Amino acid sequence: xxxxxxxxxxxxxxxxxxxxxxxxxxxxxxxxxxxxxxxxxxxxxxxxxxxxxxxxxxxxxxxxxxxxxxxxxxxxxxxxxxxxxxxxxxxxxxxxxxxxxxxxxxxxxxxxxxxxxxxxxxxxxxxxxxxxxxxxxxxxxxxxxxxxxxxxxxxxxxxxxxxxxxxxxxxxxxxxxxxxxxxxxxxxxxxxxxxxxxxxxxxxxxxxxxxxxxxxxxxxxxxxxxxxxxxxxxxxx
Amino acid sequence: xxxxxxxxxxxxxxxxxxxxxxxxxxxxxxxxxxxxxxxxxxxxxxxxxxxxxxxxxxxxxxxxxxxxxxxxxxxxxxxxxxxxxxxxxxxxxxxxxxxxxxxxxxxxxxxxxxxxxxxxxxxxxxxxxxxxxxxxxxxxxxxxxxxxxxxxxxxxxxxxxxxxxxxxxxxxxxxxxxxxxxxxxxxxxxxxxxxxxxxxxxxxxxxxxxxxxxxxxxxxxxxxxxxxxxxxxxxxx
DNA sequence: CGTGACGTTGACTGTAGTCAAAGAAGGTGG
DNA sequence: CCACCTTCTTTGACTACAGTCAACGTCACG
Numbered sequence: 001x002x003x004x005x006x007x008x009x010x011x012x013x014x015x016x017x018x019x020x021x022x023x024x025x026x027x028x029x030x031x032x033x034x035x036x037x038x039x040x041x042x043x044x045x046x047x048x049x050x051x052x053x054x055x056x057x058x059x060x061x062x063x064x065x066x067x068x069x070x071x072x073x074x075x076x077x078x079x080x081x082x083x084x085x086x087x088x089x090x091x092x093x094x095x096x097x098x099x100x101x102x103x104x105x106x107x108x109x110x111x112x113x114x115x116x117x118x119x120x121x122x123x124x125x126x127x128x129x130x131x132x133x134x135x136x137x138x139x140x141x142x143x144x145x146x147x148x149x150x151x152x153x154x155x156x157x158x159x160x161x162x163x164x165x166x167x168x169x170x171x172x173x174x175x176x177x178x179x180x181x182x183x184x185x186x187x188x189x190x191x192x193x194x195x196x197x198x199x200x201x202x203x204x205x206x207x208x209x210x211x212x213x214x215x216x217x218x219x220x221x222x223x224x225x226x227x228x229x230x231x232x233x234x235x236x237x
Numbered sequence: 238x239x240x241x242x243x244x245x246x247x248x249x250x251x252x253x254x255x256x257x258x259x260x261x262x263x264x265x266x267x268x269x270x271x272x273x274x275x276x277x278x279x280x281x282x283x284x285x286x287x288x289x290x291x292x293x294x295x296x297x298x299x300x301x302x303x304x305x306x307x308x309x310x311x312x313x314x315x316x317x318x319x320x321x322x323x324x325x326x327x328x329x330x331x332x333x334x335x336x337x338x339x340x341x342x343x344x345x346x347x348x349x350x351x352x353x354x355x356x357x358x359x360x361x362x363x364x365x366x367x368x369x370x371x372x373x374x375x376x377x378x379x380x381x382x383x384x385x386x387x388x389x390x391x392x393x394x395x396x397x398x399x400x401x402x403x404x405x406x407x408x409x410x411x412x413x414x415x416x417x418x419x420x421x422x423x424x425x426x427x428x429x430x431x432x433x434x435x436x437x438x439x440x441x442x443x444x445x446x447x448x449x450x451x452x453x454x455x456x457x458x459x460x461x462x463x464x465x466x467x468x469x470x471x472x473x474x
Numbered sequence: 475c476g477t478g479a480c481g482t483t484g485a486c487t488g489t490a491g492t493c494a495a496a497g498a499a500g501g502t503g504g
Numbered sequence: 505c506c507a508c509c510t511t512c513t514t515t516g517a518c519t520a521c522a523g524t525c526a527a528c529g530t531c532a533c534g
Contacts, residue, residue: 044468062378065464070381072374084371087364092371092469116356123352126363127324133366134321134329136373137309141299143380144307144425148522179480188381193522195482210481211531227302231281232329385490416512430490432514448499 003031003054003104006078007128010165010235020121027110028052034101036177041082041095049105051081056101057177061185062093071186072139073132074098074159074178078166084129086111099177099212134232143188146227151187152197153226156207160216161230173215240268240291240341243315244365247402247472257358264347265289271338273414278319278332286342288318293338294414298422299330308423309376310369311335311396311415315403321366323348336414336449371469380425383464388424389434390463393444397453398467410452 002008004024008016016024029049034040040051040058051058053075060073060081072093075081085091086108115122135158142154159176163169180198181191189197202208206222208215216222223229239245241261245253253261266286271277277288277295288295290312297310297318309330312318322328323345352359372395379391396413400406417435418428426434439445443459445452453459460466 060374062374062382064378064382068382070378072377084367087360088367088371088471093374115360119353119359122356122359123324126366129363129367129370130321130325133370133373134325136370136377137297137299137330139377140309140373140380141301141307143377145299145301145305181480190523191480192482192524196522199482234325418512427491428513429492429515432512433490436514 003028004052006054006166007052007080009167010078010162010233016121016124020118020124023114023118024121027106027114028104029107029110031102031104034097034103036097036099036101038097039094040097040103041085041091043091043094046090047082047085048108050083050085050108050111051095052083052104052106053077053079053081054102054104056103057098058095058101058103059098059182059186060093060095069185070188071182073135074186076159076162076166077168079132079162080125080128083125084132098182131234134234138232148187148189148193149197149200150226151189152183152194153201153206153222154228155183155187156209156214156216157219157223157226157228157230158233160214160219161233161235165233165235171216171219173213175212176209176214177212178209240265240289243291243403244289244317246404247315247399247470253358253361257355257361260351260355261358264343264351265341266344266347268339268341271334271340273334273336273338275334276331277334277340278322278328280328280331283327284319284322285345287320287323287345287348288332289320289341289343290314290316290318291339291341293340294335295332295338295340296335296419296423297330297332306422307425308419310372311423313396313399313403314405316369316399317362317365320362321369335419368471371471375469385424385426385430386434386437387463388426389420389431390438390443390459391465392420392424393446393451393453394456394460394463394465394467395470397451397456398470398472402470402472408453408456410450412449413446413451414449415446 002021002025004021041047055077058075058081059071061069061071063069082091082095142151146154160169160174163174164171168174180194184191184194187194198209205217206225207217239258239262241258278284292314295312295318296308298306298308300306319328319332379388383391397406397411400411401408405411417431421428421431435446442454443462444454
């Protein structure tokens with residue numbers, strides 16, 4: 001069983017040959033544990049390794065003038081967090097853990113070799129970065145077109161769908177280390193208003209979150225309220 | 238002079254060999270003119286060609302439940318509009334022209350061959366799609382953290398910077414076929430409020446737009462107001 | 475058992491949306 | 505060339521949604 005098992009689960013569009021998988025495994029240069037709320041990369045600095053998330057939650061974010069964060073992505077097990085840093089060579093945002101994480105690091109030199117020798121694997125890695133772009137688009141939609149309740153609901157629908165793809169949600173409950181200010185940073189709202197919207201979702205018997213545990217009471221209802229359609233995640237049934 | 242001249246101007250991070258450029262040229266299957274406000278691709282349908290924009294303005298957008306658009310990208314000359322549709326195989330959004338356009342179409346089969354034979358070109362194409370992802374992230378930031386005036390200002394700063402990279406803006410004026418409802422669809426606001434914010438930008442002597450012509454009175458001032466930093470566009474000086 | 479971080483609530487404020495009306499610009503056909 | 509129609513722009517009055525500020529409650533941990 002490979003550490004890339006979850007990667008294949010949530011990103012496999014073209015199945016990978018055993019040979020390709022072995023090459024991917026071989027490109028891993030180190031595996032390590034990182035505590036919660038720990039910075040992994042800073043905007044604008046050039047990078048030569050990319051991070052693959054084996055376990056935990058990682059966010060990518062940008063700061064405004066006053067230093068208030070806007071999350072632009074939340075990653076779960078099986079995500080290649082900053083693979084886009086390989087072609088881009090530097091990042092345009094910061095990366096940090098939310099909860100405690102286990103990560104694998106891949107050197108860009110190793111990726112150069114994959115791009116040279118493994119066109120199928122290259123296309124899968126490319127695909128993987130484009131999935132993140134598709135999620136970015138959905139975040140734009142969420143912020144631009146949904147009202148406060150739907151924004152929060154939509155955000156949790158996405159997290160749930162991503163976790164389910166790697167077996168970490170059964171559609172009813174899952175663990176999630178985000179606190180209310182984090183959710184606010186993701187949804188472009190204040191923590192106070194997040195609190196009110198969570199209350200509304202609870203009272204409408206759609207979902208709740210307490211102490212890192214999310215319970216979904218009515219997934220179809222939540223998705224309906226939030227105009228959530230998981231097709232942008234390209235998850236294969 | 239190649240039709241990919243603008244592509245190289247705004248996307249060149251690694252310069253392309255003459256050989257690679259020729260291969261890219263050869264992959265073009267047709268060039269055509271498309272009128273303004275014309276649909277080019279519909280969400281969820283599988284696609285086998287990608288569109289490169291030679292001239293004009295194209296937008297990508299998603300509809301909410303009531304059919305109100307949220308633009309997720311605006312493309313100008315030199316952009317590979319839906320190259321991400323190549324690895325993804327289908328789109329998660331619609332594509333349409335804003336003004337009249339000239340486009341080139343590239344068959345995905347031709348791209349398969351490039352990926353197989355041209356690792357450098359492949360990496361440049363990959364890079365190009367990641368530049369769009371970086372812009373998506375900036376749009377998330379814009380919608381999540383900026384107030385109405387800054388959102389509109391930031392949007393025009395981006396358009397200006399993109400146009401300048403391909404020689405279509407001198408930093409003071411440029412053409413842009415977007416009308417106020419379009420800007421609203423991009424910034425997650427109503428057309429009425431866009432109108433008020435444009436008035437404010439005019440009164441503050443920062444910029445104006447009239448009948449398809451944008452005039453920037455004070456670019457540093459506009460960028461300052463909008464918290465705009467062009468580094469995410471990865472434009473080489 | 476005290477401390478600090480997180481969650482909850484209320485009262486008030488302010489920004490952006492809604493609705494409506496009228497003016498300006500551009501295109502079309504007579 | 506003008507009349508007409510449509511689309512875009514502008515403005516005002518009113519509404520509502522989300523932010524702000526502040527206080528208090530709750531939980532986990534040392």
